[in-house]
Amino acid sequence: MAADRSFWQAGHRPTLLAAFLYFDLAFMVWVMLGPLGVQIAKDLALTHSQKGLMVATPVLSGAILRIVMGLLVDHLKPKMAGAIGQVTVIASLFVAWYFGIHSYEQTLVLGAFLGVAGASFAVALPLASRWYPPEHQGTALGIAGAGNSGTAIAAMIAPSLAIAYGWTNVFGLALIPLVLVFVFYLIVAKDAPECPAPKSLAEYMKVLKDKDSWWFMFFYSVTFGGFVGLASSLTIYFNTQYGLDAKMAGFFTAACVFAGSLVRPIGGNVADRIGGIKSLSVMYVVAALFLTLVSFGLPEAWMALAAFVCAMLALGMGNGAVFQLVPQRFRKEIGVMTGLVGMAGGVGGFYLASSLGYAKQATGSYQIGFLIFAALAVLALAGLTGVKTRWRTTWGAAHLTAARI
Numbered sequence: 001m002a003a004d005r006s007f008w009q010a011g012h013r014p015t016l017l018a019a020f021l022y023f024d025l026a027f028m029v030w031v032m033l034g035p036l037g038v039q040i041a042k043d044l045a046l047t048h049s050q051k052g053l054m055v056a057t058p059v060l061s062g063a064i065l066r067i068v069m070g071l072l073v074d075h076l077k078p079k080m081a082g083a084i085g086q087v088t089v090i091a092s093l094f095v096a097w098y099f100g101i102h103s104y105e106q107t108l109v110l111g112a113f114l115g116v117a118g119a120s121f122a123v124a125l126p127l128a129s130r131w132y133p134p135e136h137q138g139t140a141l142g143i144a145g146a147g148n149s150g151t152a153i154a155a156m157i158a159p160s161l162a163i164a165y166g167w168t169n170v171f172g173l174a175l176i177p178l179v180l181v182f183v184f185y186l187i188v189a190k191d192a193p194e195c196p197a198p199k200s201l202a203e204y205m206k207v208l209k210d211k212d213s214w215w216f217m218f219f220y221s222v223t224f225g226g227f228v229g230l231a232s233s234l235t236i237y238f239n240t241q242y243g244l245d246a247k248m249a250g251f252f253t254a255a256c257v258f259a260g261s262l263v264r265p266i267g268g269n270v271a272d273r274i275g276g277i278k279s280l281s282v283m284y285v286v287a288a289l290f291l292t293l294v295s296f297g298l299p300e301a302w303m304a305l306a307a308f309v310c311a312m313l314a315l316g317m318g319n320g321a322v323f324q325l326v327p328q329r330f331r332k333e334i335g336v337m338t339g340l341v342g343m344a345g346g347v348g349g350f351y352l353a354s355s356l357g358y359a360k361q362a363t364g365s366y367q368i369g370f371l372i373f374a375a376l377a378v379l380a381l382a383g384l385t386g387v388k389t390r391w392r393t394t395w396g397a398a399h400l401t402a403a404r405i
Contacts, residue, residue: 007139011131016143018189019128021181022082023147026120028154029089029174030058033111034232034353035158035253038239038246039167044104048240052357054104055232056350057111062118063346069122070339075198077191078127085123086182088116090175097172118228118346120147122339129327129334130192135272138324142268145319148261151231156254159235159246207333207340215387216326216337217344219280222380223318225348226287226373230312231257232353237366242301252305260312260319267320275404276325277388281381283318287311288377295370319345328405329395348376 033040034055041051072081092113101107128144129137161170207213234256238249271279290311298304322341330337352373359369392405 007132007136010133010136011128011140012190012192014188015131015190015192016128016140018185019124019144020147022086022185022189023120023124023144024150024153025147025178025181026085026089026117026124027147027150029093029150029178030062030114030117030120031055031151031228031232032114032154032158032170032174033058033107035155035235035250036162036167036170037236038159038249039162040101040107041236043167044107046104048361049357050104051236052233052354052360054107054111055236056229056353056357057108058114058118059228059232059346059353060350061112061115062121063115063343063350065115065119066122066339066342066346068339069119070336070342071201073123073126073339074195074336077195078123078130079185079189079191082120082123082127082189083182083186085116085120086178086185089114090178090182092116093171093175093178097168097175100168119342121145121342121345125323125338125342126334127189127191130194134328134331137327138268138272138276138320139265140268141323141327142265142320145264145268145323146261148227148264148316148319149258150261151228152254152257152261155231155235155250155257157250159250163247207330207336212329212387212391213337213340215383216322216329216341218383219380220319220322220341221344221348221351222287222373222376223280223283223315223322224342224345225350225352226291226315226377227257227260227312227319228346228349229352229356229373230308230315231260232349233356234308237356238301238304240360241297241366242304244301252301255305256308256312259309260316263313263316264320267317268324269320270317271321271324272404276321276328277384277391277405280318280321280325281384283314283321284377284381284384286314287318288374288381290314291370291374291377295367295374297365297367325391325405329391 096110124144129141132140234253235249238244238252290307294307356366356369
């Protein structure tokens with residue numbers, strides 16, 4: 001309890017709330033094509049592989065743009081970078097709503113612009129985390145990162161709105177909360193006093209020479225990649241695999257995504273208490289087990305739902321654990337590392353979402369897509385086991401940090 005009190009006394013709560021809301025709505029629109037996928041695919045007569053690529057495109061775009069946003073964060077400061085991102089997303093949704101989407105190619109163009117919303121990750125986390133000391137990083141980043149729950153809001157609401165008003169009008173309806181949060185963000189969010197001086201692109205690339213940066217990128221490509229890949233794909237999966245209608249498939253997806261997003265702060269807090277390495281190791285085992293289980297095509301939809309919820313709980317807590325570790329290792333480079341690690345997470349999500357569609361098209365089953373991703377979780381566990389001793393005896397040594405590694 002004392003730790004909880006000291007957390008709330010540290011930092012800047014209005015900025016933490018603004019970062020959470022910005023992140024939440026950005027994630028809501030980032031994965032919007034997934035929950036709307038059943039209706040869009042029907043109207044545009046898309047194949048399985050086209051459906052997979054449609055929902056994966058915003059994820060890949062968001063991954064790449066996280067690097068751009070990471071650069072903007074350090075050059076313009078987080079608040080301005082976030083404002084630019086929000087204006088871009090609002091404008092792209094307005095165009096999609098006003099002029100409509102009439103072809104598969106147009107869905108891909110819209111998906112590319114929605115990637116700007118996915119890049120919000122590289123803004124919201126530094127905006128919040130720079131206000132907090134090392135021992136509270138896991139909790140602060142977990143709260144800001146709980147904006148993942150926006151993906152669940154999209155899954156739960158978007159299909160029903162599409163049935164009532166048509167899926168094109170859902171883009172227009174999304175503008176209402178986006179504009180309200182944008183105004184709130186402009187009023188209350190503040191940049192932390194300690195903002196690192198801008199670095200050149202060459203200095204950013206120096207981080208990539210450190211092998212630990214590559215480990216973090218790989219670890220997050222599995223935890224966050226699994227989370228966002230499933231969030232984007234499950235509505236179509238439940239519709240195709242079990243014949244659920246778009247609305248019910250959206251509810252099933254929302255349950256899975258809520259599980260994964262709401263435990264992210266818990267994952268960060270648990271990592272603060274027992275150490276990120278120990279926490280993350282357990283999460284990889286659980287995720288691999290349930291992804292393997294679901295790959296066999298469970299006979300009932302509710303069984304698949306239970307398995308996906310368990311997998312998403314592990315992946316969501318894993319997201320929090322990774323970002324308990326990153327600021328300890330790269331505190332001065334947190335802006336660029338948030339961008340790089342976030343990019344890797346998006347690439348993992350793009351791979352999973354697109355591979356599920358291609359697996360279904362090529363083999364008639366989703367199994368190989370799930371099994372390969374389960375194998376990646378096992379590989380990540382092996383990598384973490386390999387580096388943990390070095391991490392704990394160098395930058396994670398007790399005399400260097402108050403945080404548990």
